[in-house]
Amino acid sequence: MKNILHKLFSITTLRLLMGFIFLWAFLDKTFGLGFATSPEKSWLSGGSPTTGFLGNAVKGPLADFFHSLAGNVMVDYLFMFGLLFIGLTLLSNKFVKWGGLAGIVMMMLMYFALLLPENNPFVDEHLVYAVLLGVIAFRRD
Secondary structure, X not given: OHHHHHHHHHHHHHHHHHHHHHHHHHHHHHHOOOOOOOHHHOOOOOOOOOHHHHHHHOOOOOHHHHHHHOOOHHHHHHHHHHHHHHHHHHHHOOOHHHXXXXXXXXXXXXXXXXXXXXXXXXXXXXXXXXXXXXXXXOOOO
16 A cells, blocks of 8 residues: 555656646746746747747757747647646646647657757657656556
């Protein structure tokens, strides 16, 4: 019984933390709370939530493809809806499989946008987040 409670507590904690990461990214990019996004670059101020990352941070063999997506209105909406959906599903514990799957797709796209990772030839935080989301979404209690 103790092992089961420990396992559920650990997964629940991971689920809530991951949910907050995604919801916070949505809120910061929407309102420009001054953490990763300044108020003048917020989505509500007319800024593009994808321009910074896709326009400047991407590198590697797929850089041209990802650069072409920077600032695209449809990509902005999909990205922001994805952040909100993933965050809300994980925090509310509703549709976690769908939110986890969406998060895996988003993290893998970001991982491929940064090939090859800077501090390790294979692993970066996007890959770790994708694996954690898989554990959360597809666990069997």
